[in-house]
Amino acid sequence: MSTLPRRAFLGLAATTVVAGCNDTRVPDASPVVAADAHPTTSPSTTPKAKPVSSRPPAPSELGVVPVLMHHRMATSVSGEYDMTPAFFRAELERLYRENYFPIRTIDLVRRDLSAVPVGKTPVVLTFDDSTPGQFALDAAGRVVPDTAVGIMLAFQARHPDFPAVGSFYLNKSPFGLPASEVGRALKYLNDIGCELGNHTWDHPNLRQLGTAEAESEIGRLAAMISAAVPAAPARTIALPLGVHPRDRRILAAGGRGSTAYRNEGVLLVGAGPCPSPYSKSFDPMAIPRIRCSSYQGGQGNLLMDYWLDKLARTPHLKFVAASNNGNVVVPKA
Numbered sequence: 001m002s003t004l005p006r007r008a009f010l011g012l013a014a015t016t017v018v019a020g021c022n023d024t025r026v027p028d029a030s031p032v033v034a035a036d037a038h039p040t041t042s043p044s045t046t047p048k049a050k051p052v053s054s055r056p057p058a059p060s061e062l063g064v065v066p067v068l069m070h071h072r073m074a075t076s077v078s079g080e081y082d083m084t085p086a087f088f089r090a091e092l093e094r095l096y097r098e099n100y101f102p103i104r105t106i107d108l109v110r111r112d113l114s115a116v117p118v119g120k121t122p123v124v125l126t127f128d129d130s131t132p133g134q135f136a137l138d139a140a141g142r143v144v145p146d147t148a149v150g151i152m153l154a155f156q157a158r159h160p161d162f163p164a165v166g167s168f169y170l171n172k173s174p175f176g177l178p179a180s181e182v183g184r185a186l187k188y189l190n191d192i193g194c195e196l197g198n199h200t201w202d203h204p205n206l207r208q209l210g211t212a213e214a215e216s217e218i219g220r221l222a223a224m225i226s227a228a229v230p231a232a233p234a235r236t237i238a239l240p241l242g243v244h245p246r247d248r249r250i251l252a253a254g255g256r257g258s259t260a261y262r263n264e265g266v267l268l269v270g271a272g273p274c275p276s277p278y279s280k281s282f283d284p285m286a287i288p289r290i291r292c293s294s295y296q297g298g299q300g301n302l303l304m305d306y307w308l309d310k311l312a313r314t315p316h317l318k319f320v321a322a323s324n325n326g327n328v329v330v331p332k333a
Contacts, residue, residue: 057318058320060318060319060329060331061320061329062279063319063320064274064276064318065121065273065276065319066290066307066308067108067124067287067289068123068124068125068290069267070088073131073134073148074133080291080300081291081293085151086294087298088151088292091292091304096159096162098312099119100120100121101116101121101122101123101161102125102163103116103122104166105265106167106236108274108287109264110264111277114323117161117321117323120321121319125165126167126169126197126289129171132175133147133148136175167236168197169198169238170186170198170221170225171203172201182228183228186225187228187229190232197236198218198221199221199238201216201221204240206244207244207245214246214247215259216259218237218263219254219255233261234263235262235263237263237267238266238267239251239266242269264284265285266287267287268287268288270302271290272290274289276319290307316331
């Protein structure tokens with residue numbers, strides 16, 4: 001095993017990349033979650049458990065990091081971007097069983113993996129489009145259990161060493177809430193440690209817009225988040241449809257006045273694990289993601305199970321934390 005200061009290591013040769021791509025905070029208070037029922041589902045909607053080696057992995061901080069992309073959470077699956085609550089619960093079980101540890105996109109972008117325990121692999125759970133199935137409160141003000149946030153909080157209650165941390169990429173009507181409730185919802189997510197990210201105001205194809213219009217799409221959404229949580233402005237953006245604007249420079253900064261914005265990271269739509277943030281090949285402005293879906297049982301090519309299976313078979317490719325006082329730890333081989 002060898003170590004180098006992380007700052008020095010960023011200029012060294014890239015890690016092995018599994019695939020390319022085309023185009024902790026601590027909560028202030030314990031969250032209130034409604035009872036989690038864990039409904040029984042058929043094998044067609046719940047992924048099968050995979051065998052995992054019991055041998056502890058060797059630290060390797062140039063390995064890849066899965067960034068998982070979720071969209072609609074719904075009991076009825078009608079498309080390749082849909083996922084059932086049961087499937088998401090099984091996803092969390094698998095991630096926990098295989099020694100993953102959730103972090104936010106901004107943590108990856110800033111190369112701050114200090115919260116990841118020794119022997120764990122960081123994983124980023126991202127959620128696009130801010131659909132109602134991702135987060136909702138019931139009449140008593142409790143998180144609805146079959147939403148993504150409800151499932152994550154219930155899982156954290158059973159496994160305190162697996163925090164309910166996710167990065168939510170919002171559009172103009174977050175989670176289908178009325179405008180009067182948006183501020184409270186965004187503050188709640190921020191308070192429990194989640195990241196609020198930018199997915200533009202109207203979810204357009206940015207390449208079809210002029211520069212000023214594209215900046216407005218990004219800036220209006222950034223302003224909404226800043227108004228709700230001034231201390232935690234959006235600093236990462238997920239590209240709608242995975243499409244870049246004509247002038248990619250406006251993704252980093254743009255707008256003016258109340259709609260001025262700045263982004264430190266950009267999320268793509270496909271199609272494999274992300275290089276280690278300490279690797280030369282890591283580009284925070286082009287972070288690849290792995291699609292999660294229970295459509296057709298989640299068996300589609302290059303979906304989550306495909307990549308997690310691959311990393312389980314070849315664990316030397318994974319980032320495994322060493323927490324070695326600011327140094328990057330890499331196997332001598």
